[in-house]
Amino acid sequence: MAWINKCRDWLLWLGLYLWVLSGTIILTINATWLYWLNAQFQHLGAIVNLSTGRLMTNYFQLLAYLNFPWVRSLKMRDFTDSTSALIHFADVKNLFMLDIVVFIITSVTTYLFFQQLKRRQQLWRFVLPMQTALWVPPIVAAIMAVNFDQFFVFFHRVLFRNADWLFDPLYDRIILVLPDTFFMQCFVLAIVIMEWTFAYYLSIGKRALQAL
Template sequence: MWLTVHAVWLYRITLSTTDVLAQVGLSARTMMHNYWQLLAYLDWPWITQLHMSNFTDSAAALKHFADVKRLLLVNNVVLLVTLPVVAHGLWRLQREKRFWQLLLPMQWALPVAPVIAALMAINFDQFFVMFHQLLFRNDDWLFDPRFDPIINALPESFFLACFVLFFLIFEGWLVLGYIVARRSAK
């Protein structure tokens, strides 16, 4: 998830392929400055107040961003804690020539991302709502553009692209794991 959240290039593409800049009345450079401010708030525990130069948000929107920040910080801590453990485990499997043991788990995991992606593709709106209902216990994520103009800067197409990128990265790692495990089994 960290790679997806920090795919700034994806937001740049969104700005150049949608009418976001016209809707918010900002230049690409100014919008990117605001986006970097949002990412800094979400990333760094010591930044406790969301401040974007060209956007103000309602109390509900600020609460939602705080909830997102907590989830991302938990994700980052889990990533930092598990990455060395996984790396060590993979190193041991490689050293002991036991990558073949990953073959069955990879075979089971490979269809997961395509199935979820297919469900997402059928009805992204419903998928997006269910995603938010699963992760958030309130309706603060339902922004009103009159009070939370940042929602105009974060179109549905951007979130769709983020989910697609996440599933591609996830599936890519699974395919790589499967290939390595299969070669090891031979």
């Protein structure tokens, strides 16, 4: 029976990591303040002859489509997308829905796991896994820093089965107001969130270790 307990522990740790990852994605996707800053300082609205407020309205409509399962079709006030763009956004929506499901499930398992460790006075077990996990975000950041364009292309090729993510600005003006710099900032934000989360759980483990 020992191997069953070991497998269960591995699944619980995996659930914790997936919870951090899926939660980070949700926070990053919905960081509308980050897009607003880009719209303001890069004057994105002016590129497509829209005010910042009007551009944000379109952005909120895009987020509503991506985040909410009951929004079945993408309808933005000032952008009409090509068939390939709509297919791509539908693929993105499916990934977002999967991420939300993973987050909900792992929120339950992670909470129960945390309470189990707390009840058994084993919160110190966070130390080694979190020390290991802390290396992952900096490694990803280093890879991004070498060549973000190649990283971005690789990222899309891994996640998507087609090339619909290669938008033509003549037909899909939305890409003009979704610059690469914004996506790079999203990745940086995600890395910061994950690193902070791992550091927080590491601090919990260290405090528990000191209390023994």
